[in-house]
Amino acid sequence: MTQTNTDTTSATTTVDTYLSMWNEEDPGRRAEIIAAAWAPDGSYVDPLLEAAGYDELSGIVAAVHGQYPGQRFTRTSGVDLHHDQVRFGWQLAAADGTVTVAGLDVGQLSADGRLQRITGFFGALPDDGAA
Numbered sequence: 001m002t003q004t005n006t007d008t009t010s011a012t013t014t015v016d017t018y019l020s021m022w023n024e025e026d027p028g029r030r031a032e033i034i035a036a037a038w039a040p041d042g043s044y045v046d047p048l049l050e051a052a053g054y055d056e057l058s059g060i061v062a063a064v065h066g067q068y069p070g071q072r073f074t075r076t077s078g079v080d081l082h083h084d085q086v087r088f089g090w091q092l093a094a095a096d097g098t099v100t101v102a103g104l105d106v107g108q109l110s111a112d113g114r115l116q117r118i119t120g121f122f123g124a125l126p127d128d129g130a131a
Contacts (some may be wrong), residue, residue, distance in 0.1 A: 010113050011086050012079040018107075018115055019090060022061055022073040030058050039110040046103075046120030070095055076102065084109045084116075 017037040024030040034054050043052040049060045077089035086109060091102035103122040110116040 008079060008081050011081045011109065014109065014113060014115060015079050015086060015088055015107075016075065018118070019073050019075055021057070022064065022092075024061070025065055027058060027062070030061060034058060037115055039112070039114045039116050042110075042115050042117065044118045044120070047122055064092075068092060068100060071100055 014037055017033060021030060021033045021037060024033055031054065034057050038054065038057060041053060042057070044050065044057060044060065049063070051057045051060045071092050071094050073090055073092050075088055076091050080087045086107045087104060089102065089104050091099050093099045101122055103120055104125075105118050105120045107118040108116045
């Protein structure tokens with residue numbers, strides 16, 4: 001396990017920069033944001049998308065813009081941090097506030113505090129049936 005020297009404030013800045021990646025339509029500006037938030041060999045996976053490295057990350061963002069034009073990602077929780085792990089809630093919503101999808105991301109930070117990996121989950125946690 002890689003131990004980082006990242007505090008919650010720095011991790012929150014990294015997460016917010018990461019989320020701004022999803023909202024940036026300009027590929028040049030998006031590339032700058034990706035480099036600021038991600039380790040060069042960083043990887044992303046969710047139930048629908050997968051990417052490794054800066055070019056693939058930018059590509060999945062462009063695909064989301066194509067499918068959900070004008071919608072924006074926002075963080076819906078604080079950033080939870082321990083060791084080199086982060087988790088936070090998010091949503092994708094239209095300009096009128098209608099939420100298209102919400103979920104939870106879990107990530108690993110690299111030694112320099114940038115994202116090494118993000119695993120995204122959609123929706124609420126499943127009910128295990130125990131009452």
